[in-house]
Amino acid sequence: MASVPGTLPREPVRFLTTSNIASHLPKMASDQPHKRAVVVPAGRDEDGRMRWVHYTFAELDEASDRYAFGLERIGIRRGVRTVLMVPPSLEFFALVFALFKVGAVTVMIDPGIGGPKLKQCMREVEPEAFIGVPLAHVARLAFGSAMKSVTIPVTVGKRWFWGGHRLRDLKETGPYKKYGMDAPDPGQDAAILFTSGSTGIPKGAVYTHGMFTAQVQSLKQMFAFAPDEIDLATFPLFALFDPALGMTSVIPEMDARKPGEADPAKITEAILSQGCTSLFASPALLRNLGKWGQETGTKLPPLRRVMSSGAPARRETMEQIVGMLPAGAQMFTPYGATEVLPVANIGSDEVLGTAYPKTAQGAGICVGKPVDGTTVRIIRVTDEPIPQWSDDMLLPVGEIGEITVKARQVTHQYWGRPEQTARAKIKDGDRVVHRMGDVGYFDADGNLWMCGRKSHRVRTPHKDLFTVPLERVFDEHPAVRQSALVGVGEPGAERPVLLIEREDGFANLAPEGLLGQLRELREGNEVASQVVDIVLYPGRFPVDIRHNAKIVREDLRGWANKNL
DSSP states (O other): OOOOTTEEEOOOOOOOOOSOGGGHHHHHHHHSTTSEEEEEEEEEOTTSOEEEEEEEHHHHHHHHHHHHHHHHHTTOOTTOEEEEEOOSSHHHHHHHHHHHHHTOEEEEOOGGGOHHHHHHHHHHHOOSEEEEOHHHHHHHHHTGGGGTTOOEEEESSOOOSSOSEEHHHHSOOSSOOOOOOOOOOTTSEEEEEEOOOTTSSOOEEEEEHHHHHHHHHHHHHHHOOOTTOEEEEOSHHHHTHHHHHTOEEEOOSSOTTOGGGOOHHHHHHHHHHHTOOEEEEOHHHHHHHHHHHHHHTOOOTTOSEEEEOSSOOOHHHHHHHHHHSOTTOEEEOOEEETTEEEEEEOBHHHIIIIIHHHHTTTOOEEEEEEOTTEEEEEEOOOSSOOOBOOGGGBOOTTOOEEEEEEETTOOOOBTTOHHHHHHHEEEETTEEEEEEEEEEEEOTTSOEEEEEEGGGOEEOSSOEEOHHHHHHHHHTSTTEEEEEEEEESSTTSOEEEEEEEEOTTOTTSOHHHHHHHHHHHHHTOTTGGGOOEEEEOSSOOOBOTTTSOSBOHHHHHHHHHHHO
16 A cells, blocks of 8 residues: 555554443453452451452343443443443442443543543433442432432432432342344444543543444554453443453452552562463552552562553653563554544564664653554644545645544544544545644654644744654753743734653752753754743642543643743
8 A cells, every 4th residue: 555645554454343331241250250350348357358249241231231231221221321320349340341241321421630621521421221320320410400410319228318229239139131233234333432531521532332342453463462461440331341351350459540559568468369361550550659669678479561551651751660560562552532442553672672762862651553444644733623524635755734534433523622633633535634633744664643632732923843852851850850841921922831840769969950960951952952940849740630641731831821
């Protein structure tokens, strides 16, 4: 296939056309009925040892069937938008697959986004059913008219004063019989998964059964998961793929809403006691795990791979994590978003060997080559909607522009957000192209480099400055925990200012001494020299609620414009 500038198509992949994403579960229940599907912590004994409980694939299939009969009985069936607010647990997994089996549209919103944003998301999605733990129902009632659409409430746990159904009453008892799974068209809605909202109000990406199936097939091909795989699932949304991938999903003892506060000792305990072969985690969790591992000398011999997504991982973190792994294992940083995953992938061997030295000089972050079945193209930067694709927008190799993706796993719309949909989607024949909102470029070897969010670029009178290439030059200083480029003033006349979050353990380095060293870095690098001012930020940067790793630059820009 001929290539055009700014484009890297991959060889086409044959995706399975399974009509219902839940159909992977009964297949696994047939092929490996006694393999553990989900393992969750169940408290500690008097000696402090963790107790674990589990479902086998056969048990998970049966539990989801029994719930499916109950859900259908109370009116939750094909097309019914159903909010699910249940923490990672045996019930969570059984309910997710039960909802897929009946053909309902599962709505998942991170409760950590805060009351006002959560209320707005609920109002937009107008759910007909709501399945949640007691505290989730308290929040539902507090939202008042925003939740008036809910007519079928289901409580997981103790039901208080709000009425409705109890989950334990819905589970069919008696002799087990298979549920007649809904057989939707691949284009039928399966779920509405909300983004983290790190750049505003979260948006509900609409997933179809066909998109989920495309994701499963792409992940299988990318990582070549073996039949004996066991995944430590620290991120609930990714954990949903484990049963469909045939992997055992182990839930660690942690608050999934706060990955940056997960105890490294407990994460290690779960990996070693359960023999986990894979770990998918936020960079914030891996940062703490890597530092702890370096300090304690802890190794993680069962792991074959570590995967990190949600924000770019630091070189130090990658080196520390790799140091905990057995020979031949790597840390991977798959690139993607809620709207399309995966897009590209790269391993620690390549990052630490050839890519990161360029990153430290201002090249941006290499996210690897696009995965099979995707077409990634770079177009000129604009904030305006693009209704129809045109090759005239393409940029040549080496030039920074907006990253776009066309693939089977691309979501086509945001629920109830036509304006945001118009700004993020481009019609390309009978397919939809997603605008990632990130800027980047292809190098001469076909590697994709990411240079930050388009909305975070600093628009000076002379040119636009992109965040990631410049920041990573300064992030190499050992006393810098992380840095953030922001603009002070009005777009088009902004003054580029670099805010510095200091690393712990450098109390002997006076502020002026650190600033002096950073200014020397600025003078010695063409990319870094574009910074006008370097300012030490008081305290920690605000970060997103989902991964605890993405810097909330909108808040930092507000702080800088107020204080500088």
